[in-house]
Amino acid sequence: xxxxxKIWVGLAIGAVVCVFFVARWGDSAQTALEETRRELRRxxxxxxxxxxxxTTSAEMRARAAALASPGLARNRAFRQIDTPLxxxxxxxxxxVFWRDGKPVSYTGEDLWAQWRETMKDNQAVLDAAxxxxxxxxxRFEPTSRSGYGMLLPHLAAVRTLTETLxxxxxxxxxxxxKEAAWTNLLASTALVxxxxxxxxxxxxxxxxxxxxxxxxxxxxxxxxxxxxxxxLAELQRAWESADFFKGLxxxxxFARASAADACQQERRQPPGPGxxxxxxxxxxxxxxxxxxxxxxxxxxxxxxxxxNERNLLLFHRDRELxxxxxxxxxxxxxxxxxAAVTNVVPFQPRxxxxxxxxxxxxxxxxxxxxxxxxxxxxGRTAEAEARRRLLITAIALERYRGRHxxxxxxxxxxxxxxxxxxxxxxxxxxxxxxxxxxxxHFLLYSVGLDCTDDGGKMPEIRRRGYPSPNYPTGRIGEGxxxxxxxxxxxxxxxxxxxxxxxxxxxxxxxxxxxMEEADKEREAGRRAVGERILAEKPAPRLKEPLYQGRPLxxxxxxxxxxxxxxxxxxxxxxxxITTNDPDVATFEVPxxxxxxxxxxxxxxxxxxxxxxxxxxxxxxxxxxxxxxNSLLVWNTTYDPPGRHAVRAELLLSHRRGESGExxxxxxxxxxxxxxxxxxxxxxxxxxxxxxxxxxxxPESNGVYSIELKDPAGEHIKTFTGTTSNGVIxxxxxxxxxxxxxxxxxxFDSVFSVTLPDSGRSQTMKGP
Numbered sequence: 001x002x003x004x005x006k007i008w009v010g011l012a013i014g015a016v017v018c019v020f021f022v023a024r025w026g027d028s029a030q031t032a033l034e035e036t037r038r039e040l041r042r043x044x045x046x047x048x049x050x051x052x053x054x055t056t057s058a059e060m061r062a063r064a065a066a067l068a069s070p071g072l073a074r075n076r077a078f079r080q081i082d083t084p085l086x087x088x089x090x091x092x093x094x095x096v097f098w099r100d101g102k103p104v105s106y107t108g109e110d111l112w113a114q115w116r117e118t119m120k121d122n123q124a125v126l127d128a129a130x131x132x133x134x135x136x137x138x139r140f141e142p143t144s145r146s147g148y149g150m151l152l153p154h155l156a157a158v159r160t161l162t163e164t165l166x167x168x169x170x171x172x173x174x175x176x177x178k179e180a181a182w183t184n185l186l187a188s189t190a191l192v193x194x195x196x197x198x199x200x201x202x203x204x205x206x207x208x209x210x211x212x213x214x215x216x217x218x219x220x221x222x223x224x225x226x227x228x229x230x231x232l233a234e235l236q237r238a239w240e241s242a243d244f245f246k247g248l249x250x251x252x253x254f255a256r257a258s259a260a261d262a263c264q265q266e267r268r269q270p271p272g273p274g275x276x277x278x279x280x281x282x283x284x285x286x287x288x289x290x291x292x293x294x295x296x297x298x299x300x301x302x303x304x305x306x307x308n309e310r311n312l313l314l315f316h317r318d319r320e321l322x323x324x325x326x327x328x329x330x331x332x333x334x335x336x337x338x339a340a341v342t343n344v345v346p347f348q349p350r351x352x353x354x355x356x357x358x359x360x361x362x363x364x365x366x367x368x369x370x371x372x373x374x375x376x377x378x379g380r381t382a383e384a385e386a387r388r389r390l391l392i393t394a395i396a397l398e399r400y401r402g403r404h405x406x407x408x409x410x411x412x413x414x415x416x417x418x419x420x421x422x423x424x425x426x427x428x429x430x431x432x433x434x435x436x437x438x439x440x441h442f443l444l445y446s447v448g449l450d451c452t453d454d455g456g457k458m459p460e461i462r463r464r465g466y467p468s469p470n471y472p473t474g475r476i477g478e479g480x481x482x483x484x485x486x487x488x489x490x491x492x493x494x495x496x497x498x499x500x501x502x503x504x505x506x507x508x509x510x511x512x513x514x515m516e517e518a519d520k521e522r523e524a525g526r527r528a529v530g531e532r533i534l535a536e537k538p539a540p541r542l543k544e545p546l547y548q549g550r551p552l553x554x555x556x557x558x559x560x561x562x563x564x565x566x567x568x569x570x571x572x573x574x575x576x577i578t579t580n581d582p583d584v585a586t587f588e589v590p591x592x593x594x595x596x597x598x599x600x601x602x603x604x605x606x607x608x609x610x611x612x613x614x615x616x617x618x619x620x621x622x623x624x625x626x627x628x629n630s631l632l633v634w635n636t637t638y639d640p641p642g643r644h645a646v647r648a649e650l651l652l653s654h655r656r657g658e659s660g661e662x663x664x665x666x667x668x669x670x671x672x673x674x675x676x677x678x679x680x681x682x683x684x685x686x687x688x689x690x691x692x693x694x695x696x697x698p699e700s701n702g703v704y705s706i707e708l709k710d711p712a713g714e715h716i717k718t719f720t721g722t723t724s725n726g727v728i729x730x731x732x733x734x735x736x737x738x739x740x741x742x743x744x745x746x747f748d749s750v751f752s753v754t755l756p757d758s759g760r761s762q763t764m765k766g767p
Contacts (some may be wrong), residue, residue, distance in 0.1 A: 029306035036310045045317055046253045049261050052144040054198055064140045066132035067161060067191070068154035069125055085166055085216040089488035089496045092443055092456040096223045098173035100493045112174070119168050126168065129161055133187040138195040147258035148361070152198075155206045162191050162210050166217040173224055182231060185221045188214050189235060193242040199250035201377055208244065211384040218391055222398055223487050229402055236395040236418075244384045245327040248377060249320050256316030262357040263309035267301050304351040308358065315347050323378075331429040332382040333451045341378050379449060385426045386446040386482045393423040393432055394444055394484050407442050410434065427451050427482075437486055444484035458483045512727070519696070523640055530607040533645040533668045541568060545652070545664060547599060552664065555599060556591045556650075565590060571648045571666025573604070573632065583675050583764045587632045589648045589666070593624040600652040604632040605665065606644050636673045637764060638680065641698050646671045676753045676762040677728075686747075693719065693730040693766065695751055700726045705752040706766070708732070710744055728753075 037047050046052070056064070087095045095101050103111040119126065132138075140154045165188040172181035192210045197203035218235070221227075322339060329335040349358055393411065396418040401407050408414060411434050412422040423432045425446045433445050433456060445456040459480040488496070544567050547555045553567040573587040587604060596602040602622050620634040632648060645668045652662040677695040686692075693706055702723045708716040716736045721728075728751075734742045749766030 029303045029310075033306045033310040033313075036313055040313060040317060045320065046257055047260060047313060049145050049147055049257045052199070052254060052257065054139075054141050054144045056139045056141050060137065060139050061141060063132040063135060063138060064154065066128045067138065068140065068157040069129065070157075085170065085213075085220055086458075086485075088458040088485070089492050092445075092458055092483055093486040093488040093492065094219070094458070095493050095496075096487050097220050098170040099223075100488070100490055101170070102497075112171070115167055115171055119164075119171060126164065130165065130183060130187040133161075133190040133194070134183075136194070138191070140198065142198055142200075144198075144254075147261040150198075150200065150258075152200065152202060155203065158191055158195075159206065159210070162188050162213045165191075166213060166220075169217055169221060173221065178224060178226070181221060181224070182227070185217055186235065186238070188217050189238050193238045197247060199247055199254040201251045201255070204244075204248060204251060204377055205380055208380040208384040211244070211387050215387045215391060219394070219484060222394065225398075227398065227402075229399055232395050232399045232402070236392055236399070239388055239391045239395070242388055244381045244388070248327055248381065249323040251377070252316050252320035252323055256313055256320070259312040259316060259361060260309050262361065263305050263312065266355065266357040267305050269301075300351065300355060304349075305355070307351065308349050308355065311350065312347060326378055330426075332386075332427045332449065333429065335378060335382065341376070382426060383449060383482065386448070389423055389426055389432065390444060390446060390482060390484050392419070393434075396423075397442060397444070406440070407436060409436065433481075441486050442484075443486050446482040448481045454481050456481055456483050456485075458485055512725075516725075516727075526607050526640070527642065530643065530645040533608060533647075534670055536668075538568070538667045541566075545662060547652070552599075556595050567664070568667055571650065571664065573646060573648050573666065573669050575669075575671065576631070581765060583635060583637045585634045585636050585671065585673070587634070587646065587648070588625055589630050589632065591630045591648075591650075592628055593622070593630045594628075596622070596630055596650065600650055600662075602630055602632070602648065602650050604634050605647050605649045606634070606639060608645070609649070636675050637677055637767075639673065640678050640696075641673045641675050644671045644673060645669070674762075675764065676755065676760060677751050677764055677766075679767045690734055691732045691747075693728070693732060693749060695728040695753075695766070697723065697726045697728065697753065697755065699755045699757050700724055701756050702726065702728070703754045703756065704728050706730065707750045707752075708736075709748045709750070710742075711746055711748065713748075716742060716747060 040047050085097050085101075087097070087101070089095055103115065140152075142150050142152055142154075144150065165184045169181045169184035169188070172178070172184060192207060192214050195207060195210075197207050322341070326335050326338050326341055329338065335341055347358075347361065349355070393414070396414045397407055399418050400414060411431060414423070415421050424430070425432045427447050427449065428451045430447075433447070433453065434442060436442050443456050447453045457480050545552045551567070553565065553570055556567075556570050557565065570591050571589055573589055576586045576588050578584075578586050589602070591602060604620055619638065620632065623631040623633055625631045634646075647668045648666045650664045652664065676697060678697075679695055695704075700723075704719075704721060704723070706719040706728075708718070710716055717732065718737065719730050719732070721730070736742055750763060751766050752761070752763045754761040
């Protein structure tokens with residue numbers, strides 16, 4: 001019997017045996033799953049998505065529609081409102097943002113005016129969202145039957161709304177409109193305290209993030225003082241009603257039903273395609289491998305999938321029981337000692353088959369850990385609970401001052417008049433830390449997730465546009481507490497801003513120095529490449545490329561006088577002296593412009609081009625000469641001055657049946673550029689916020705004048721100055737010499753430069 005027939009017989013016998021065992025094995029796994037499912041239901045655990053109903057009333061749906069309006073989620077203007085409202089000044093004080101804060105864009109532009117315009121343009125949708133947030137309980141209505149595929153688009157919209165209402169409250173306080181500010185504060189609070197999130201871990205993590213946003217907004221608002229007792233009492237009741245731990249066990253119930261649904265959906269998929277009969281006969285080895293893969297997949301679907309579903313049900317049952325026990329613990333210091341609280345153990349399947357459903361679940365779990373920044377849902381919720389208690393205590397302190405004229409000397413004085421009992425830190429079970437400052441303000445804090453008293457030290461948040469070694473984490477880190485800080489004095493804020501400004505200047509200077517060193521290294525390499533190219537002897541062309549069956553040179557000739565020119569002679573550049581802009585170099589090659597355009601693209605290669613990592617010779621274009629030849633025109637101001645190696649290059653278009661790019665280059669020729677200004681595409685910057693004017697000089701010392709003109713040639717503005725580092729860099733705020741805003745979408749520039757050391761001077765068009 002031949003080897004091929006032996007393989008066929010083996011496959012047939014294996015198929016019969018596999019079908020027999022899979023049928024019996026699958027029955028046992030399915031039976032065990034059903035028994036487990038019945039037992040879990042008897043114990044009161046949910047195992048199916050149909051047991052979850054997220055349907056709400058018509059009133060709630062209308063409220064949710066106003067809060068998750070597309071005008072909020074998709075409005076680009078709101079994305080610019082992303083400035084942290086709690087900026088530390090020193091270890092335990094913060095900027096009173098609405099009084100001393102300066103929201104800035106990435107270019108350093110003050111955004112207060114832009115925020116006002118955004119709020120004005122979107123007043124109707126924001127007012128409707130405020131009314132909805134304040135009108136009752138908040139619930140959304142995602143599709144529970146989608147399981148892991150459940151969409152939660154409202155999360156992004158509510159996040160945007162929370163940040164926007166906080167910013168609007170800051171604007172109202174800055175403008176002295178306290179009643180409107182209070183309305184926005186209550187609405188941003190209600191987005192946290194009145195929201196009953198669906199049992200999805202993502203939703204609970206996002207709600208905890210909203211707590212931080214509302215916490216910062218409330219601190220800012222209370223610094224204004226003068227609030228009525230009934231206002232503060234309403235705000236205090238809102239925070240007292242919130243329970244962040246209540247819904248956590250249900251998230252595991254929904255995760256359990258979603259995991260089971262994912263396994264069931266996977267079983268509904270076919271085991272996989274087989275090989276066509278002709279392929280099986282032609283290549284039995286391939287058929288064997290395909291059969292082994294098919295058998296593994298079938299084995300998993302008929303047995304391993306049921307086994308995994310059963311183990312997932314038990315895994316999430318245990319996790320739900322752990323969460324039920326954890327949420328009953330009175331402090332984080334006790335909670336974090338419980339099993340699987342801070343370090344969640346992922347589900348580990350017993351079989352080794354790489355199930356797509358399990359890989360999807362593990363990916364989701366990793367994403368959740370990343371979203372919770374390694375803390376897990378209980379850690380993030382514990383931090384939110386600590387902030388809730390600080391908020392309630394701080395509001396009670398403000399009410400106490402309104403009634404008695406000053407803050408109490410200790411927190412027990414708040415009970416029972418304003419609090420049922422003295423406030424306790426959820427983190428360690430000890431009283432919240434509190435002390436009065438000499439100026440009459442108070443410092444209040446929790447010890448944070450590490451349960452170590454750091455004296456009320458705040459995590460430092462980097463302001464946009466200012467480099468800092470302390471990158472913002474958005475959460476409490478090691479060595480910091482959860483702080484209700486002291487208000488920083490205007491003098492302290494000014495000193496901090498000056499410190500940040502100096503740090504930014506130093507960082508910028510260091511960055512420019514690194515860029516300068518990189519440019520010098522790149523320039524030295526460019527020169528070396530150019531000199532190498534010019535020193536090389538042209539190698540004889542062994543084989544000329546063909547175009548449509550004939551030599552390429554025949555297709556490129558433009559006239560009868562070129563019949564004897566070789567391909568290299570056709571691609572030899574000759575500089576043409578013109579009376580146009582002296583910074584524009586023009587070269588002619590005796591190549592038919594029409595033929596070159598039809599065949600491919602003809603351009604100039606400077607100092608080796610991209611093959612040697614130097615993007616020289618840009619911008620440039622190919623034009624038609626009066627005699628039909630091709631002119632290669634190069635604006636040299638984007639390349640460094642000095643000697644260059646230039647040559648013509650033809651890139652042939654892809655032709656049918658051919659692959660790869662065909663490049664044909666002519667011999668190199670020297671060219672000396674005497675321009676004094678080198679511009680750069682990296683610094684071309686012009687939008688609604690301003691424009692950057694940049695040029696590099698061949699010498700360190702320079703005197704410059706930059707005139708800006710509109711497209712019609714009318715004068716706009718002139719900048720003058722000197723440089724000692726060979727770099728001209730000017731930022732234009734789009735205001736002309738008469739103090740008017742520039743309305744056009746483009747402008748022209750003319751640079752006039754004098755180099756005192758060498759006595760050279762030049763005037764040229766800018767980018």
